[in-house]
Amino acid sequence: MAPPTRRMHPRRPLSRGGAGNDGLTFEGFQSRLAEHRRRRSGRIHPRWIARGAMLGSVALLVLLSLLGTGYEYTGPPAVSAEARSLSPEDQATVQRLEKKLAGMKIRKNYIVVDQANNRLYLRKGDELLREAICSSGSGYVLKEGDGGRTWVFDSPQGEFHVRSKTNKPVWKKPDWAFVEAGEPIPRDPSKRLEYGVLGEHALYLGDGYMIHGTLYERLLGRSVTHGCVRLGKEDLHAVNEAAPIGTRVFIY
Amino acid sequence: MNQGPPNARSFPSVTGTDGCRRVRRKVPVASLVIALFVVALLNVSLFGCGREEGGGERAGARDGAAGDPNEVGVVAALEAEIALAEGDKYYLVLELDPRTLRLMHHGVLLHEMPVRSVAVGVPQVFFKKRSEFDGLFDRAWRAGRLDPARVRLRTELEPSDSTATEDPPIPPLPEELYPTPEDFTIHYPGHFLVEVVPADSAAAPDHPDLSGGTGIGSFFAALWKRDEWRLRLELPPEDLGQLYRSLPDSCGFLAIADH
Numbered sequence: 001m002a003p004p005t006r007r008m009h010p011r012r013p014l015s016r017g018g019a020g021n022d023g024l025t026f027e028g029f030q031s032r033l034a035e036h037r038r039r040r041s042g043r044i045h046p047r048w049i050a051r052g053a054m055l056g057s058v059a060l061l062v063l064l065s066l067l068g069t070g071y072e073y074t075g076p077p078a079v080s081a082e083a084r085s086l087s088p089e090d091q092a093t094v095q096r097l098e099k100k101l102a103g104m105k106i107r108k109n110y111i112v113v114d115q116a117n118n119r120l121y122l123r124k125g126d127e128l129l130r131e132a133i134c135s136s137g138s139g140y141v142l143k144e145g146d147g148g149r150t151w152v153f154d155s156p157q158g159e160f161h162v163r164s165k166t167n168k169p170v171w172k173k174p175d176w177a178f179v180e181a182g183e184p185i186p187r188d189p190s191k192r193l194e195y196g197v198l199g200e201h202a203l204y205l206g207d208g209y210m211i212h213g214t215l216y217e218r219l220l221g222r223s224v225t226h227g228c229v230r231l232g233k234e235d236l237h238a239v240n241e242a243a244p245i246g247t248r249v250f251i252y
Numbered sequence: 253m254n255q256g257p258p259n260a261r262s263f264p265s266v267t268g269t270d271g272c273r274r275v276r277r278k279v280p281v282a283s284l285v286i287a288l289f290v291v292a293l294l295n296v297s298l299f300g301c302g303r304e305e306g307g308g309e310r311a312g313a314r315d316g317a318a319g320d321p322n323e324v325g326v327v328a329a330l331e332a333e334i335a336l337a338e339g340d341k342y343y344l345v346l347e348l349d350p351r352t353l354r355l356m357h358h359g360v361l362l363h364e365m366p367v368r369s370v371a372v373g374v375p376q377v378f379f380k381k382r383s384e385f386d387g388l389f390d391r392a393w394r395a396g397r398l399d400p401a402r403v404r405l406r407t408e409l410e411p412s413d414s415t416a417t418e419d420p421p422i423p424p425l426p427e428e429l430y431p432t433p434e435d436f437t438i439h440y441p442g443h444f445l446v447e448v449v450p451a452d453s454a455a456a457p458d459h460p461d462l463s464g465g466t467g468i469g470s471f472f473a474a475l476w477k478r479d480e481w482r483l484r485l486e487l488p489p490e491d492l493g494q495l496y497r498s499l500p501d502s503c504g505f506l507a508i509a510d511h
Contacts, residue, residue, distance in 0.1 A: 058286055071373035071482055072381065076348055077509060090327060097330035104337050104359025112362045116498035117426050126361055138423055142409045182411045222423045250362055252342060252500050
């Protein structure tokens, strides 16, 4: 008697009426399948080996890419001794350019103020004559009431020169000094004058900015001023001596 | 009756006759990804080698010069320095002998700091260099951009009470006012980057730090930013902080080769 018809695959009847397309009965198929599974057990299927190899390749590529792609650091290029010799034409050009560059340098004393680090340098050419701790603009913002004026207390940046010098300077207080102090702005100019607060000397740079002394030397090294550059007593004296009128001042 | 050849396997066939299951061969997505990746790498590696002239301006006609290019390099360096000096911006000049970094303005030295070591970073893709590093020397680079950007916090003052007797608060020190990173970079248009890193005091001087240059950031930088040169300067930590706090905006740069 023929076994009951059974579909192993929706599209493919395995066996009808005792024999299928391959002459395999259902029982025979089952036994072969069981044998196949038994043989396969304990082995890794080739499909998984292929997938593993593929993933491994990807991982290797990514690793190599990360290692081999990036920046390779070396020392700066060296120039050979022969390359240092110049032809007469090049020598002439180099001399002309070096002369032009040297002409830009300042042969006299000049002042450099690093306002972010509160340092003042007195220089002459490439030589550093003196380094001093100073105080520069605080960067604070002051507003005068609602809709009033606004002041930003930054030291100016750029190139200046000493326009005038004063011993025992007197401070003529600007409006912001009264606004900041919460005092009314006086109409009498004599009430703006304040003595002894700017130290022994003042080097005027223009636009109300000066290099001067301070009563508060403990605040040197901090950004505390309203834009001027403050120095300690000794440094101010040295700078005042070394910087005649016309001395160039660089503030950055 | 079995229609197949005598030795043919009679187990369910996957090809051929009607009624049998047809297997459609799928192209694995992973294979496609790998293939694209390899093609992209080869493309970048092989065809990305050409150097584009960047934003740095070479004063001398070095590339087209006859004879030894180093002879013209001296002239190029001087002309580049003059070009920067004649501009309105501040600029940095790196000299290799002696190894110093100078902040200049209009040809005037403002500040000078020692550089412990200098290293040049060249992008490479899959172990293949994409450019030669000699192009960054003796060239005027302009409009540098500090990274991380320096931020100055501004405080708004309140007009004080004239009757108050309290002392005003003590303002912060520069180190407190400008938080200084451990290292920083200056980016220049034309794919040039100056890395400023703290010098390792334990390391021997004149021995540049050649480490780094790998990792995700460097990977993408080398892969996508064409010909970005890097110059790594090792500075003493206090000079590094000082430079970061005070570097003027749009600062120029010139690295002078050891001619």
